[in-house]
Every structure is written in C-alpha cells, then in structure tokens.
Amino acid sequence: MAKGNSQVSRLDSKSTNRDGELAQTTLLLGRPPISIPEVVLAPEEGPATVISVVNQKGGVGKTTTTINLGAALAELGRRVLLVDFDSQASMTIGLGIRPFENEQYGSIWYLLNDPQADIREAILKSNVPGMDFIRGHEDLAAAEARFVSEIAKEHKLRKLLAPIINDYDVILIDCSPSLGTLTVNALTASHGVIIPMECEFFAIHGLSLVKETIQIIKSNTNPELKIFGILATRFDRKTAHSREVLELIANQFPDEVFDTIIARTIRFSESTSQGEPITTFASSSVGALSYRRLARELIYRGDSK
Numbered sequence: 001m002a003k004g005n006s007q008v009s010r011l012d013s014k015s016t017n018r019d020g021e022l023a024q025t026t027l028l029l030g031r032p033p034i035s036i037p038e039v040v041l042a043p044e045e046g047p048a049t050v051i052s053v054v055n056q057k058g059g060v061g062k063t064t065t066t067i068n069l070g071a072a073l074a075e076l077g078r079r080v081l082l083v084d085f086d087s088q089a090s091m092t093i094g095l096g097i098r099p100f101e102n103e104q105y106g107s108i109w110y111l112l113n114d115p116q117a118d119i120r121e122a123i124l125k126s127n128v129p130g131m132d133f134i135r136g137h138e139d140l141a142a143a144e145a146r147f148v149s150e151i152a153k154e155h156k157l158r159k160l161l162a163p164i165i166n167d168y169d170v171i172l173i174d175c176s177p178s179l180g181t182l183t184v185n186a187l188t189a190s191h192g193v194i195i196p197m198e199c200e201f202f203a204i205h206g207l208s209l210v211k212e213t214i215q216i217i218k219s220n221t222n223p224e225l226k227i228f229g230i231l232a233t234r235f236d237r238k239t240a241h242s243r244e245v246l247e248l249i250a251n252q253f254p255d256e257v258f259d260t261i262i263a264r265t266i267r268f269s270e271s272t273s274q275g276e277p278i279t280t281f282a283s284s285s286v287g288a289l290s291y292r293r294l295a296r297e298l299i300y301r302g303d304s305k
C-alpha cells in the first residue's frame with residue numbers, strides 16, 4: 001500500500017514545477033510566499049489522524065475535497081480511509097458506485113445500526129492504490145430520529161472506527177451539509193476539521209456557525225478537536241469578488257486559512273461523473289495539482305501524518 005520515497009519525490013516535484021499556476025492566498029494578497037517542502041517523509045507509526053470535512057452550507061466542495069485530498073495523500077504514501085457520512089452518498093457515487101448498487105448492507109448506516117457488524121467487511125478499495133472507503137447510504141437521513149434517545153449517541157462513529165484506527169494514517173469523513181447528529185458524531189471522532197468555503201460573500205456568515213459548533217463539541221465530547229484549516233474553494237481569479245472574499249477570510253482567520261486555494265474548474269464535475277478523483281482523471285490539471293499541494297501543506301503544518 002504505502003509507496004516508497006522515490007515515488008513521493010517524483011510526484012512532489014511535478015506539483016512544485018506547476019505551483020506558479022496555482023492560486024495561493026499569499027500570492028493573491030501580495031504577502032510573502034509560503035514555501036511548502038517538496039519532499040514529504042514517510043508517515044510516523046501510530047493511529048490515524050481523523051479529519052472531518054465540514055460546512056453546513058451545501059455545495060461548497062466538501063465531497064470534492066474529501067475524495068481529492070484523500071487521493072493526493074494516498075499518492076504521498078499515506079494509507080487513507082474515506083467515510084461517506086452523508087445521506088446524499090455523493091462521495092460513494094463519486095468513487096464509482098452506481099446509486100442502484102448502493103445497498104444498505106455494508107454501508108456506514110448498516111454499521112451504525114448493528115453492534116455485531118465487522119467494520120473491516122464494509123471497507124472497499126477505490127481505484128487509487130492506498131485509498132479505501134466506506135459507503136454512505138440514503139437511510140443516514142433517519143439518524144436524527146433513530147438515535148435521539150440513545151445514550152452516548154455522539155460517540156457512535158468514534159467507537160466504530162476504533163478497531164481500524166491503526167490500519168490507516170489518515171481517515172477523512174465527508175460530512176453532510178448540516179450540523180446535526182451525524183456531524184456531531186464526526187466531530188467527536190476527529191482530531192481536526194477542514195472547512196471548505198466557497199469564495200462568496202454569504203459563506204463568511206456560515207463560518208461562525210461552524211466555529212460555534214466546534215466550540216460546543218470541544219466543551220462536551222471532544223476537548224482536543226482543532227480547526228486544521230479553512231480551504232477557499234471554487235475560487236474565480238477573474239472576479240474581484242472572489243479576491244475580496246479571500247481577503248476577508250484571510251484577515252479574519254489568518255492562522256487558519258490554507259495557502260492552497262482550489263480554483264473553479266469544470267474538471268471536478270467531469271471527474272465525479274466518471275467516478276474517480278481528479279488526480280487520476282486529469283492528473284496534471286490545475287485541480288489535481290492544487291489538491292496535491294493541499295496534501296503537502298496539511299502534512300507540513302503538522303495536521304496530517
């Protein structure tokens with residue numbers, strides 16, 4: 001599964017050569033550029049870093065980020081597990097499972113409901129070496145009502161992942177566009193959060209709600225939870241509006257905003273409809289290079305193994 005260091009360096013230098021074309025917060029705002037090391041060392045031993053990809057606003061790039069950041073981390077030799085924690089099951093479909101094939105049996109919903117279920121049996125291999133996933137299912141929509149009176153219902157996902165935590169370096173959880181029971185479970189199971197944010201004015205107001213939820217989780221179920229970063233997505237270099245919003249985010253959250261920005265490109269929709277990450281569908285596209293840079297940035301910041 002894990003790749004050797006020679007391959008890591010090759011992929012890295014490919015990304016770095018193209019960095020000049022990629023949107024970066026520092027460069028766009030005329031700030032001193034951040035240099036992210038080209039060579040990424042092999043991950044340390046020990047349990048996986050668990051990361052929730054969260055924003056209650058819909059369509060901001062959570063699923064796209066989960067799939068493509070996961071694929072980029074796997075290229076860097078990380079053993080990656082993706083969990084589709086959304087009843088829309090977009091991640092599952094984006095990894096090539098057709099909706100009519102997506103049975104409840106073997107999905108994360110099935111695992112949450114059957115205490116005897118073996119999580120290892122539900123793990124599927126993606127087309128990216130080193131990247132596995134657990135399917136989502138439409139019945140996850142019933143979670144709110146189903147778990148309402150359960151004791152310790154916030155800890156269900158954390159307990160579910162415990163037996164396989166040492167089998168992976170990174171576990172990414174694709175959350176639904178809400179801050180309900182499922183997302184509370186994801187945040188309780190996580191070390192940190194990535195918040196994809198569309199570069200559009202109303203998105204900033206939504207951020208305070210995500211941050212409040214994180215504070216509530218920290219005070220109640222997971223004191224160690226961190227914000228690993230805010231990721232500007234669907235950025236359009238041609239509009240002054242995208243840039244103004246980026247500047248607002250960077251001024252309000254200077255330590256949190258990632259330097260790597262994900263620009264708007266049709267390639268993401270195209271790759272999803274083909275059921276594969278952009279890193280394999282259009283390996284040298286700007287979108288693929290951006291997610292590879294994000295993977296290196298996350299490791300460089302110490303937020304991923």
Ligand SMILES: Nc1ncnc2c1ncn2[C@@H]1O[C@H](COP(=O)(O)OP(=O)(O)OP(=O)(O)O)[C@@H](O)[C@H]1O
Pocket residue numbers: 057058059060061062063064065086088090175176177233234235262263264265266268269270272
């Ligand atoms: N950087 C981008 N440029 C252009 N299109 C994008 C970009 N990122 C995502 N998209 C597209 O936007 C749509 C929504 O993206 P995605 O599903 O990742 O968002 P989401 O936050 O997971 O949505 P939801 O809240 O419904 O789960 C998809 O069609 C996706 O292909």
Ligand SMILES: [Mg+2]
Pocket residue numbers: 062063064086090091174175176
């Ligand atoms: Mg989604």
